Amino acid sequence: xxxxxxxxxxxxxxxxxxxxxxxxxxxxxxxxxxxxxxxxxxxxxxxxxxxxxxxxxxxxxxxxxxxxxxxxxxxxxxxxxxxxxxxxxxxxxxxxxxxxxxxxxxxxxxxxxxxxxxxxxxxxxxxxxxxxxxxxxxxxxxxxxxxxxxxxxxx
Numbered sequence: 179x180x181x182x183x184x185x186x187x188x189x190x191x192x193x194x195x196x197x198x199x200x201x202x203x204x205x206x207x208x209x210x211x212x213x214x215x216x217x218x219x220x221x222x223x224x225x226x227x228x229x230x231x232x233x234x235x236x237x238x239x240x241x242x243x244x245x246x247x248x249x250x251x252x253x254x255x256x257x258x259x260x261x262x263x264x265x266x267x268x269x270x271x272x273x274x275x276x277x278x279x280x281x282x283x284x285x286x287x288x289x290x291x292x293x294x295x296x297x298x299x300x301x302x303x304x305x306x307x308x309x310x311x312x313x314x315x316x317x318x319x320x321x322x323x324x325x326x327x328x329x330x331x332x333x
Contacts, residue, residue: 197240
């Protein structure tokens, strides 16, 4: 708990990782705050996913997934995608990326990716993904996660 409390003092943005589930043909996704750029050439990003995630295998199997950078008003979107089971996209508006992955309305930007590598790291998997398409989607402030709570950036 102490480790978690100390790391919670590092503010992060929040992303939604989305794809079309190849088994059902329906959109699915998860929320993550462990997102970072890795390389400019080639364009690579990374994020971490818990081993217990039942959504990550479906996202991986989709081949392409979309990383949506969430905006400050999207706290409820984040919480909805962070829940276990159910229709995570109920009531969410979205459009398709060039490869068909969900781009969530209101996201600041999106990156369409495919998995380059996965590394087991404790209770998580570090996913390194190659970026194929990306774009700015909306203007606004980012959704920020700090000390176990969601907030906003006052700049």
